[in-house]
Amino acid sequence: MEGTPTSRAERRRRTEERILSAARAIFAERGFQRTTIRAVAAAAEVDPALVMQYFGSKQELFEQAVRIPSIPPLDGELEPVEELLGRIGMKMGPLPQATLAMMRSMLTHPDAAEEVRGKLDGQVAQLADAIGPDDAELRAALMVSTMLGVTIAHQLLGLTALRGASPERIAETLRPSLRALADG
């Protein structure tokens, strides 16, 4: 058998992570409203009251579960267009559950909307710095919007024409489009 490490701190750490993991999965699948504390507790094999005791409220559970991976900033080593394209899935695997949970909720949960808007605004600003001078902000915003749309259509909506396509092929086909926006 796997060792049963019944140390208090260790047990706590593990169940807390088990709850967070279950929460991420269900938030990502159903969004904030349709996710119930009871469902998260059941998936984590814990009593619903424990979830409350650990996280205080459903809202705080959501924040904790979704906090970790912010969109990484452009590090300037690569050309911006290539860096954006890489994010479609070439260099990292599928999107982290926390990001999916955030996106899934952003249209119906005001706090998630504000969080996503802030993150995207930040990315627009970074991108605007890296591309040509004319209309930089608008063009950057459209590049980010394009990435957003492709991600939603692919990961959340499951457009038929995108379901079979590999991330590499999507990125390749999208390149001239982003390039056109980046160059003005």
Added chain:
Amino acid sequence: MEGTPTSRAERRRRTEERILSAARAIFAERGFQRTTIRAVAAAAEVDPALVMQYFGSKQELFEQAVRIPSIPPLDGELEPVEELLGRIGMKMGPLPQATLAMMRSMLTHPDAAEEVRGKLDGQVAQLADAIGPDDAELRAALMVSTMLGVTIAHQLLGLTALRGASPERIAETLRPSLRALADG
């Protein structure tokens, strides 16, 4: 005073439309889950029970309220890219409430997701017919995804960089990007 046309059929027609209008507005603002029959009834100045009596269930109310304006098919008179761009807001005003309601709910309400996916798949197919032969379906899907992303970022999320921009300027700036996708 405005005439008080107390004919039975007429009264029914009017209250029914009042309910549908209120439903569209609230569904568009809050999405399916967070919209309550009571809120719709209150906005329509009617008893909640009447909404049920007329529409049977919340789900059916949603379907009726959202049914009407399907995405108009490409009519082939214009070049596809220009036709898509026109939809950003140049030729028609802001998106109809029914469409907004649909989009607002599509990430958290499975039926709305399926409906939107179907509509977008249809548009992809049409667009794929109208553009060059290589990878037509994938390129068409990316064009549609781009439109989706820009619409979400602009109308539902309110990206800062897009909030001030006029639809015409957005369409203009987006043109080379869509053109690149259309031409392969």
Added chain:
DNA sequence: CATTTCACTCAACAGTTGTTGACTCAACGA
């Protein structure tokens, strides 16, 4: 060993939700 601490459970409350059935009353048809 005795006591305290704390991870965890049980049962319940209070509010909200979709939905229903009995009721009221003005418009309608004969």
Added chain:
DNA sequence: TCGTTGAGTCAACAACTGTTGAGTGAAATG
């Protein structure tokens, strides 16, 4: 004029929700 119909209301049910407080038993501490 009178019975019928149907638009609209009222009060309530049943299920589900987030949330709470009292309790339990094993680990930590002395």
